Amino acid sequence: MRAAYFRELRPYSEGEVRAELAVCIDEARAVIDTLMNCGIARYHTGDERDEEEAIKADGAGMAHRYQFxxxxxxxxxxxxxICYPKYLRSSDRPENQMRQVLSVIRRMGQEGKLLDPQDGGRRSDQLALMVRLLLLYDEYGMYSNFEETRVPNGPGVIDWQRTIDMETPVISSxxxxxxxxxxxxxxxNEYDLVTRLHWAIxxxxxxxxxxxGLSVLLSIGTVELTDESPTDIGEPEYLLWVIDRERAGQFVTWKQDVLDLMRAYLSERGADADRGRVLRLGTTSYYHAWEVACKAAFGDLLGHRLRELPIALANGWHERRSETLLQIIPRPLWKRAQDMGDAGDVDTLIPDTIAFAETDGRSLFCIYDAKYYALNERGKIKGQPGVESITKQFLYQSAYQGFVEDHGFDGVVNTFLVPTENDEPKLLARVSFPGVMSGATGASEKFSDHIDVWALPAHEVFDCYLRRRKLDPTICASLLRQFNEGSM
Known part of the structure; x- marks a missing residue:
């Protein structure tokens, strides 16, 4: 089965979709309609306003009606x-990059961080179930039960209690x-019904x-344990009853997971289910993966309590040592008219990532905001963060002004982080807000009056998330070096 590749949010014409699928026009329309019904594809109108989704394509005209x-x-x-991320531009079939993308999606799904697609049609989690079952098998092996037998004079361990109860001894001295x-x-017990069912599934x-053709892309080896199918073993209702009975007496966590997955698999009638369903392993919110990966790469301190930070707390902050860096951000204060009392707590600013860094003997307070945008690198800047994102980024450093000054930081690094397929980080742009955010907070020069936009190697950042490690120090140094130089 041949895989068709489409770039996220790139506008496609009906003819381009048909050519990539290698089918007739009627079949292509049927596939497009199916994908649109479950929210994976949509019409490209040209006036999308969602910053996280907007993307411009050179030469896209009225015929380019569809986006994935x-x-x-x-x-x-x-x-x-295969729908690949929008920052991958140099290849129409990026198989190697997609292996990492799918690993990220699987990890986020296991951690409960993956935002589900907004679908409205017939869809199924069956593909994700298949992958999870095979990965559990790779990690733990076969689901099996063991039976214990007792025989006279056998090769096993002596059962003294049974020997004393069943045999008459000879008394000697x-x-x-x-x-x-x-x-x-x-x-x-290799003939256990649940074991056979596990083999078959x-x-x-x-x-x-x-x-x-997905086993190679997902890096999953071939598993051929039996020629039986689940339907050869029993009717679905009976097999579900067997699984439920086994589950009631099973207390090993990974075995519980296997039983739950097998039950869900059978409930959706397995791999032979009707052709009209849409099987998927992915998300409509991959921007969230970029945010999570950047937090991991830079060692986000936002959720850390002040007493856990790698600095000595200044006087006045000891009383707040149990609060986190997020909790010390002030909240808007609403009061009702005519002195009717406090209107209660409301939401406040929430930065993406806060980190501390040192360069050339200077301590820096770093405010990073992950933006899943695809900026162009030449000509007039397109696809950049909007005015709301810019003003919020300046407000973040204003919210931390007292903390920065009291703890003697030498400067504030204010940066947007966007993904790129390139191997090296690159400073793409710098934005300021003259007349509105001039001088940033009105405080000392240590506070930034501009925001840098850096393109970071996406494969490196996502590898940090997958391997639970920090970003390569040379990349971090690049971001901070530009801060020291103070110019584009």
Whole structure:
């Protein structure tokens, strides 16, 4: 089965979709309609206002009507569709990059950080179930139960209690001697119904991924354990009853997960379900993955309590040492007219990432905001953060003004972070707000009167998230070096 590749949010014409799918126009329209019904594809109007979704494509005209608002894998009407992130521009089939993208999606799904697609049609989590089952098998092996047998004079461990109860000893010099010993042996029950069902489901999942060409992309090896299918073992209602009975007495966490996944798999009728469903492994909110990855890469301190920070707290801050860096941000204060009392707490500013850094003997307070944008690198700047994002970024440093000054930071780094497929970080632009945010907070020169826009190697940032490590120090140094030079 051939995979068709589409870039996230790039406008496509109906003819381009048909050519990539390699089908007739009627089949292409059917696939497009199916994807639009479940929120994966949408019409491109040209006046999208959502900053996180807006993207311009050179040469896009009225015929370029469709966008794929999705990153990941989709199987629709028998077609495998790969939607890759919008920052990947140099290749029409970025297989290597997609392996990392899918690893990020899987990890975020396991951690409960993945925002689900906003779908309205027939869709299924079956593909995600298949992948999860195969990964659990790779990590823990076969689901199996063990049965214990006792036999006289066997090769197992002696069961002294049963030997004493069942055998008559010979007394020699006052000491009992047992001529026959009962032994206990534990062996895997390979004929257990749940084990057979696990074999059948794993084999069926593996065959589906192999036939669709997804096993290589997902880095999942072939699993061929049996020729049986779940339907060969029993009717779905009976198998669900067997799983529920097994689940009631199972207390091993990974086995509980396997049973739950097998139940969900059978409930959706397995890999042989009707062709009209849409199977997917991905998200319409990949921008959230970029935000989470940047937090991991820079070692976000926003949720840390003040007493846990790698600095000595100044006088006046000890009383607030149990608060986090987020909690010390002031909140808007509303009061009702005519002195009717406080209107209560309201939401406040929430930065993406706060970090501390040192360069050339200077301590810096860094405010990073992850923006999943695809800025152009030449000519007039397009696709940049809007005025709301800019003003909020300046307000973040204003909110931390007292903390920065009291703790002797030498400067504030204020930066937007956007992803790029390139291997090196690059300063793309700088934005200021003359006449509105001049002098930033009106305080000392340590506070920034501009915001830099840096393009960071996406593969490096996402690798930090996957491996739970910090960003390469040379990349961090690049961001801070520009701060020291003070010019573009």
């Amino acid at each position: 608002r999705y990153v990941g894998i989709v199987v629709a009407l028998g077609h495998v569709i 006052g000491t009992p001697i047992y001529l026959d010993l009962w032994t206990r042996k534990t062996r895997r 794993l084999s069926e999942c593996s065959r589906f991924l192999t036939d669709s």
